Amino acid sequence: MIGASSIRKEGRAKVLGTAIYTDDKFMPGALHGLTVRSEVPRGILRAIHFGEGIPWEEFTLVTAADIPGTNLVASVVDDQPFLIGIGEEITHSQQAVLLLAHADRHLAEKARRAVRLEIEELPAVLDIQSSLDLQPLIYGTNNLLKEIRIAKGDPDPIWAQAAHVIEGEYRTGAQEQMYIEPNAMLSVVEPKDGLLQVTVWGSLQCPYYVHGALKQLFGLPEKQVRVVAMEMGGAFGGKEDYPSVNGGHAALLAWKSGKPVRLIYDREEDLACTTKRHPSRTRLRTAFDADGNLLALEADFILDGGAYATLSPVVLSRGAVHAAGVYRCPHVRIHARAVATNTPPPGAFRGFGAPQSLFAMERHMDRCARQLSLDAVELRKKNFLRMGDTMATGQVIREDLDLAGLMDRALAAIGYRDKRAAFALTNPEDGPIKRGVGFSVFMHGCGFTGNGESHVASVAGVEGLADGTVAVLAASTEMGQGKNTVFAQIVAEALQLPVELVDTAPVDTDRVPNSGPTVASRSTMMVGRILEDAAIGFKQALVQQGFLAEPYTPASFQAAVAKAVAALGSLRCYGQYHRPPGLQWNDVTYQGDAYPTYSWACYAAEVAVDLDTFEVKVADFVAVQEVGRVVNPTLAAGQIEGGVAQGIGWGLWEEVAMQRGRMINNQMTNYIIPTSVDLPRIQVIFLENAHAGGPGGAKGIGELPMDGPAPAVVNALENALGALRLDEVPMTPDRLLERCEEVSHG
Amino acid sequence: MFDICELCEPETLAEAKAIFRANPELKVIAGGTDVLIRMQHGNLAGAGLLSLRNIPHLDEVQLLADGTISVGAMAPFTRIFEHELIRKLVPVLGEASVSMGGPQVRNVATIGGNLCNGAVSADSASTLFALDALLKLETAEGERIIPMRDFYAGPGKVNLLPGELLVAILIPREGYEGMGGHYIKFAPRKAMDIATLGVAVVCKIRENRFVELRIGLGVAAPVPVRCFEAEDYAKGREVTWECVQEIARLALKPAKARSSWRASKDYREHLIEVLAQRAVAEAVKRGGGCCAD
Missing domain, CATH: 3.30.43 (Uridine Diphospho-n-acetylenolpyruvylglucosamine Reductase; domain 2)
Structure with missing residues (x-):
């Protein structure tokens, strides 16, 4: 069970094409919903004009004036309206202004094009620096969506005394999640027993986020709102916060029309208007003594948060906590800000702020090694965190941590020393191909940052079914990561049953409790742990009530469950999150245990650069990680390989091209994600180190592989090409040509 | 739908x-x-x-009596690059055909559709330019045969009369016989991508001299172009590395590269030059020449 590569629970249905995704759900008489958006980055909406030649009387139309409850999307900060009303300020180019629905989708599309918005344009802020300069002021009193300061010791006296002070500035671009299934919602709003009942079926990661948003939008109590997660074609964070917006839009149209409404984005709309990874700018200053010991670190970490706060405060928080990387440092100051711009709000994306700050730190360590004339391996070895050390937030490392061993394993696997020596000989020869090898060392905090888990207080359970099998009750969703399978393995292990006897109940808020959002690499470790408790409680209940005698066989267990369900009508057992003893966190001072534990990794990349075309090929890749105990090796390796592919894509190709606050390459043909032929062999190595927090010692794994590839690849590039200003991703051929010319022109 | x-x-x-x-x-x-x-x-x-899918014979590849290779407008790219005649006589067209899209797209996308769509990035267009191909166009009234370079009128625009259909692409014997060829598709990723630049080269070499050289460029200007200055320069010259470099420099002449978010003008011009060098060198090799310096 735990530790076995059980077959993916929903795999067969997906392969056979029988899995039901949102747009597949049969719903007779459903209307097709569409969204009319602002198109200008900032302005005042003066009027909505309905063009001629459209039978507008046949359409369901929803504007801000129709909204029955509160016109604000429930999130960390409730600042984003579902729809902008006449006279109100438009703050980004994809702002929804009008919703329309019709049975004929082609006519609906014609109608959407026939709407003309009269907007009085205002000057817009489109980049980080203009926002910091308040050119102009667009949000609150200072254009800041969130500001965080983390302090340890006092770096100020160190700068003057230190043997070396090294500074650097690093930038990362926006990135699209590029799930295969675009965002999709289906809604029915109808009276039931005299009360309005709002139901949304959708492609969504966090049913209770959408549930909360619908309650606020309609001003309804919990019982009158139902959210069902359908089969999902990928998410990567892209269906974490946005479904509260489009779920609300679908429900508004269903409510106004009295009919079922589908709101299915096509790829172009999805890319243009839904959330992306936050662009970032990080300035680092580090002080070292003459031997290369890190004495002080100062980080100025800035995220472009777009027009509304959405999840930026928590993305910023994770990015800030990860900013000092995996190094021991007595004096640290981290200043983190999420700034407002007139661009569509970014949101959650695998890694959640950590890839940005870790790219900066791991590039900076290579820069420091170069300036200190030290080997990049040795510099890191001198400064790695070890058991007993304190991190920037004052968190003490309590586990036996051997980063040097982890790094050595990765370097040996890729042949780092031999390749460095060989490339040093071959690169100076004529010929356009230059080779290099590089690496990054990093961590990813498991679960929510700080007190997040305590605030959510997740509940999950186990239910006996009439046929004697067991169902997992959790609001955690399957987005391809393997939740269905891993949860079944965890419960099967706790009950000593074959995994075939455990399956997942449909993720429907009428049926499953709030096990929290499916995010933050938390499902296996956090929800899995709760399920382990629930399963043991379930077994004890069977024993205590005389249905089951120990020891038992799977057959006798199944018979006992069937008997209990027949006798009692239903049998469910729930567990709830409890903060492990000894964990402390202060939300105000940002001091304490930022995460219950961390996964640790070293990724190494070999690259070949063609100096004729400036193309970069990643020739080999090794991913070594310590993730506690691996629950399902095949699924875990799949997670790592996919994350590495996404990380390399972010590092080399994936560029969100913006023009006047709008994404202009919003198609799969011009937003370039790598295909299998663009990627190297990826060698995945797990080092296991049982941790008490998760089921069977598991830690979080989902986001970790996004953090390391970009800095490893760019560090390898520097090894191939020598010192260049390689401080930005994606490092496209065009950008690389520019960097090389900077050097040749002095 | x-x-x-x-x-x-x-x-x-x-x-x-x-x-x-x-x-x-x-x-x-x-x-x-x-x-x-x-x-x-x-x-x-x-x-x-x-x-046009139900019309028989429109997808055939044939060798006509006069040595002309006729590629039916409805021939899908998979059929073209797998076809014995193409492999044997114009492998460079097979190279261009297999660079297009992915397997599923190549199974249905046709060479005629690729040309009539008028995209400057069409992988078959620059190669057919270099091969001096002709297009057979028909209306109910009759037919006309025009050179490839008279077909492109602007980005996404081709010279088809009302009611006119592209029926076949004709590659005359002198277009391919005894020629070495090479097509380089340059795109950010190695599959399922649209060319940032396409360079097609064919050449005939005798005693290590250029008898003939033809270069077609895609995505270097609003329409696919031929590099006549470079071609004229090459004629009769001995194949040397310096000569290939000069050809590549001259290949830039018809280019009208511009900056866009996809690539800067500088980068595009740099690419034209280095990829023309590579494509010419490889075509020379395949044509039996040698440009070792």
């Missing part, structure tokens, strides 16, 4: 031409890999389609 008002599926070419003469507003659909995307984007809304 698509906003289509009618679909005509004639069984013969004569029937197709008659329908098209009577209804010149119809949109011709071949493999559909471009037309359906435009419809998906809401362009061509409510269009009527004239499909």
Whole structure:
């Protein structure tokens, strides 16, 4: 069970094409919903004009004036309206202004094009620096969506005394999640027993986020709102916060029309208007003594948060906590800000702020090694965190941590020393191909940052079914990561049953409790742990009530469950999150245990650069990680390989091209994600180190592989090409040509 | 799914031409890999389609009596690069064909559709430019045969008369015989991508001298172009590395590269030069020459 590569629970249905995704759900008489958006980055909406030649009387139309409850999307900060009303300020180019629905989708599309918005344009802020300069002021009193300061010791006296002070500035671009299934919602709003009942079926990661948003939008109590997660074609964070917006839009149209409404984005709309990874700018200053010991670190970490706060405060928080990387440092100051711009709000994306700050730190360590004339391996070895050390937030490392061993394993696997020596000989020869090898060392905090888990207080359970099998009750969703399978393995292990006897109940808020959002690499470790408790409680209940005698066989267990369900009508057992003893966190001072534990990794990349075309090929890749105990090796390796592919894509190709606050390459043909032929062999190595927090010692794994590839690849590039200003991703051929010319022109 | 008002599926070419003469507003659909995307984007809304799929023999690749290779307009790219005649006589066209899209797209996308779509990035276009190919166009009234370079009128625009269909692509014997060729598609990723630049080169080498050289560039200007200055320079010259470098420099002449978010002008011009060098060097090698310095 735990530790076995059980077959993916929903795999067969997906392969056979029988899995039901949102747009597949049969719903007779459903209307097709569409969204009319602002198109200008900032302005005042003066009027909505309905063009001629459209039978507008046949359409369901929803504007801000129709909204029955509160016109604000429930999130960390409730600042984003579902729809902008006449006279109100438009703050980004994809702002929804009008919703329309019709049975004929082609006519609906014609109608959407026939709407003309009269907007009085205002000057817009489109980049980080203009926002910091308040050119102009667009949000609150200072254009800041969130500001965080983390302090340890006092770096100020160190700068003057230190043997070396090294500074650097690093930038990362926006990135699209590029799930295969675009965002999709289906809604029915109808009276039931005299009360309005709002139901949304959708492609969504966090049913209770959408549930909360619908309650606020309609001003309804919990019982009158139902959210069902359908089969999902990928998410990567892209269906974490946005479904509260489009779920609300679908429900508004269903409510106004009295009919079922589908709101299915096509790829172009999805890319243009839904959330992306936050662009970032990080300035680092580090002080070292003459031997290369890190004495002080100062980080100025800035995220472009777009027009509304959405999840930026928590993305910023994770990015800030990860900013000092995996190094021991007595004096640290981290200043983190999420700034407002007139661009569509970014949101959650695998890694959640950590890839940005870790790219900066791991590039900076290579820069420091170069300036200190030290080997990049040795510099890191001198400064790695070890058991007993304190991190920037004052968190003490309590586990036996051997980063040097982890790094050595990765370097040996890729042949780092031999390749460095060989490339040093071959690169100076004529010929356009230059080779290099590089690496990054990093961590990813498991679960929510700080007190997040305590605030959510997740509940999950186990239910006996009439046929004697067991169902997992959790609001955690399957987005391809393997939740269905891993949860079944965890419960099967706790009950000593074959995994075939455990399956997942449909993720429907009428049926499953709030096990929290499916995010933050938390499902296996956090929800899995709760399920382990629930399963043991379930077994004890069977024993205590005389249905089951120990020891038992799977057959006798199944018979006992069937008997209990027949006798009692239903049998469910729930567990709830409890903060492990000894964990402390202060939300105000940002001091304490930022995460219950961390996964640790070293990724190494070999690259070949063609100096004729400036193309970069990643020739080999090794991913070594310590993730506690691996629950399902095949699924875990799949997670790592996919994350590495996404990380390399972010590092080399994936560029969100913006023009006047709008994404202009919003198609799969011009937003370039790598295909299998663009990627190297990826060698995945797990080092296991049982941790008490998760089921069977598991830690979080989902986001970790996004953090390391970009800095490893760019560090390898520097090894191939020598010192260049390689401080930005994606490092496209065009950008690389520019960097090389900077050097040749002095 | 698509906003289509009618679909005509004639069984013969004569029937197709008659329908098209009577209804010149119809949109011709071949493999559909471009037309359906435009419809998906809401362009061509409510269009009527004239499909050529049911017409027999339009997808054939043949060697005509005079040595001309005739590629039917409806030949899908998979058939072209797998075809014995293409492999043997014009492997460079096979190279261009297999660089296009991915396997699923190549199975349905046709060479005629690729050309008539008018995209400057069409992988087959620059190669057919270099091969001095001719296009056989037919209407109900008759046929005309025009050189490739008279076909492109601007980005996405081709010179087709109302009611006119592209029936075949003709590669005359002198276009391919005894020629070494090479096509380089340059794109950010190695599959499922659109060319940032396409360079097609064919050349005939005798005693290590250029008898003939032809270079076609895609995405270097608003329409595919030939590099006549470079070609004239090469004629009769001995193949040396310096000569290849000079050819590549001259290949820049017809280019009208511009900056866009995809690539800067500088980068595009740099690419034209280095890839022309590579393509010429490889074509020379395949043509039996040697440009070692």
